[in-house]
Amino acid sequence: MGRIERGGQRAHRQTGQQPNIIHFHRVSTSSEPYESCSRTSTQTVGQDDARVNWEGTEHQLTKEQVVRYSRQIILPSFGAQAQSRLCNSSVLIIGAGGLGSPVAMYLAAAGVGRLGIADRDAVELNNLHRQIAHRESTVGIHKCDSAGLTCRSINSSIQVEMYKDGFNQQIAMELASCFDVIVDATDNAPSRYLISDACVLAGKPLVSGAAIGTDGQLTVYNHGPDGPCYRCLFPEAPEPQSCSSCSDAGVLGVVPGIIGSLQALEAIKLASGVGRPLSRSLLLFDALAGRFTTVKLRQRMPSCIVCGTSPRITAESLLSYSYATFTGAPSHDAGPAPLELLAPIQRVTAAELHKWVTSDSVSIVDVRPEAQFSIAHIPGSTNLPFSEAKPQAFDEHIELMRQRVRDAAIDTGDDSLHPAVCVVCRRGNDSQRVVDLLVANGVNDVVDLAGGLEAWARESGVDFPHY
Amino acid sequence: MKIKVLFFARARELAGTTEAEADLPEGSTAKEAMQMLLEKYPDLREIEGEEGKCVLALNQEYLEKNATTALKEGDEIAIIPPISGG
Numbered sequence: 001m002g003r004i005e006r007g008g009q010r011a012h013r014q015t016g017q018q019p020n021i022i023h024f025h026r027v028s029t030s031s032e033p034y035e036s037c038s039r040t041s042t043q044t045v046g047q048d049d050a051r052v053n054w055e056g057t058e059h060q061l062t063k064e065q066v067v068r069y070s071r072q073i074i075l076p077s078f079g080a081q082a083q084s085r086l087c088n089s090s091v092l093i094i095g096a097g098g099l100g101s102p103v104a105m106y107l108a109a110a111g112v113g114r115l116g117i118a119d120r121d122a123v124e125l126n127n128l129h130r131q132i133a134h135r136e137s138t139v140g141i142h143k144c145d146s147a148g149l150t151c152r153s154i155n156s157s158i159q160v161e162m163y164k165d166g167f168n169q170q171i172a173m174e175l176a177s178c179f180d181v182i183v184d185a186t187d188n189a190p191s192r193y194l195i196s197d198a199c200v201l202a203g204k205p206l207v208s209g210a211a212i213g214t215d216g217q218l219t220v221y222n223h224g225p226d227g228p229c230y231r232c233l234f235p236e237a238p239e240p241q242s243c244s245s246c247s248d249a250g251v252l253g254v255v256p257g258i259i260g261s262l263q264a265l266e267a268i269k270l271a272s273g274v275g276r277p278l279s280r281s282l283l284l285f286d287a288l289a290g291r292f293t294t295v296k297l298r299q300r301m302p303s304c305i306v307c308g309t310s311p312r313i314t315a316e317s318l319l320s321y322s323y324a325t326f327t328g329a330p331s332h333d334a335g336p337a338p339l340e341l342l343a344p345i346q347r348v349t350a351a352e353l354h355k356w357v358t359s360d361s362v363s364i365v366d367v368r369p370e371a372q373f374s375i376a377h378i379p380g381s382t383n384l385p386f387s388e389a390k391p392q393a394f395d396e397h398i399e400l401m402r403q404r405v406r407d408a409a410i411d412t413g414d415d416s417l418h419p420a421v422c423v424v425c426r427r428g429n430d431s432q433r434v435v436d437l438l439v440a441n442g443v444n445d446v447v448d449l450a451g452g453l454e455a456w457a458r459e460s461g462v463d464f465p466h467y
Numbered sequence: 468m469k470i471k472v473l474f475f476a477r478a479r480e481l482a483g484t485t486e487a488e489a490d491l492p493e494g495s496t497a498k499e500a501m502q503m504l505l506e507k508y509p510d511l512r513e514i515e516g517e518e519g520k521c522v523l524a525l526n527q528e529y530l531e532k533n534a535t536t537a538l539k540e541g542d543e544i545a546i547i548p549p550i551s552g553g
Contacts, residue, residue, distance in 0.1 A: 095553055098552075098553055099553040100553070157516070186553055189549075192551055211553060212476070213476075217549070233522055236516040237519075238477075238516065238551075239551060242477045243550075245552060249552070256552075256553060282522065282547070284475060295524040296528045389510075389513075
């Protein structure tokens with residue numbers, strides 16, 4: 001356990017030096033066994049008495065711990081020593097969202113001695129259907145505070161540390177070095193590569209989980225003599241459009257819950273030294289089919305640029321490596337950046353469109369997926385879904401649009417002061433792509449709603465949901 | 468000979484199906500099977516990549532991208548791109 005102690009001391013030293021590392025220590029008043037991660041024993045002065053009558057055992061559990069964890073201690077495959085190792089271990093959870101919530105809660109409940117939680121976002125109402133560590137009462141509060149509160153309410157005897165700037169390049173090596181096990185519960189590709197690289201360089205096992213829609217994936221990277229890292233499996237970053245985010249593609253709440261629970265299990269196995277970790281195995285979960293599939297993975301790749309025989313990424317070069325350039329994606333799930341494809345004259349504001357709608361002088365084509373159209377739409381609009389991934393699928397609608405523009409022009413009259421058809425979508429990106437496509441096909445007299453229905457919800461004065 | 472192809476995550480979206488059956492000449496290799504799949508489902512090129520943007524598995528075991536392993540009747544190939552949500 002020497003490594004943890006050193007790491008822990010480093011983390012504590014940093015508290016005074018780097019304001020971006022915020023250590024959150026015990027707030028509870030109960031008698032906790034962990035005063036700091038540099039302690040070698042879990043006993044406090046008051047608890048020595050409790051052990052007087054059972055000295056000679058090989059674990060370091062207090063009477064209170066034996067009671068609290070008794071149901072897993074009596075498990076023959078776990079036992080007091082595994083529990084003792086767990087109580088002396090440290091786990092860093094990166095991401096306190098859909099995956100990180102069950103990880104944090106189960107690890108707190110199971111008695112992991114020191115839990116680190118890294119995130120940089122605040123809780124939003126649309127998180128609550130899956131991010132079960134958060135509450136209605138913590139909407140608007142930093143996720144680290146919210147998840148920390150939940151962990152403490154489950155188990156006040158563990159130490160919780162918060163890293164409120166998330167896991168970034170500046171602190172990656174320092175952080176990875178001062179925990180025994182790292183859990184990747186993030187939501188984007190650049191973070192996944194950074195975390196994997198830091199774990200390889202710090203020599204730490206990485207429990208990696210991911211969930212989107214109704215799909216889940218789980219594996220343990222960088223474990224054992226031949227366990228691969230994330231780059232061994234995916235040396236090339238995925239295209240940005242391949243990486244759907246929960247805010248764009250949706251996610252069934254319980255799916256990250258299942259994968260996160262399995263991540264907690266793998267972290268417990270690694271930290272307690274019990275069982276066989278899911279190294280060199282990729283677990284795939286198909287929620288709709290109710291099916292788990294396990295695929296045996298490759299060994300470490302000798303040509304891997306971080307864990308191979310002649311690595312190009314080192315502890316020093318990691319700081320200057322551009323993860324955003326490598327993946328072509330920002331390290332957060334904030335939706336796509338606004339596109340600027342059309343000229344201002346081809347666009348209309350929400351306030352203007354509202355006037356046209358009120359005077360019934362415009363025909364609206366809504367190009368969002370059907371599932372989003374069915375949430376809410378501007379009355380009278382037609383749904384012709386467009387997908388950036390499959391733009392050619394919209395070709396069949398072009399003639400329809402040509403007809404629509406012709407009809408609308410007749411309805412509104414030749415003296416109309418504005419275009420006859422307005423294309424709308426969620427954020428105002430796809431609508432620009434569609435107008436661009438239409439103009440390229442000779443269909444003019446079409447504009448798009450700038451900022452999409454998000455702008456409509458904010459600026460039109462009409463009651464419309466933001467999702 | 469017939470083999471089964473399973474599409475996961477983004478591969479399922481691009482192929483528009485969860486699984487497919489492919490009819491290949493006897494002795495075809497895994498690499499040839501992939502080439503045939505890319506012809507049948509050109510959108511899959513998005514996750515193809517030079518070095519690897521997805522994991523391929525043959526009968527639930529990791530498969531090198533350019534493997535010349537000869538396939539046999541009833542084999543199952545899985546195309547598994549990474550997912551990053553959470």
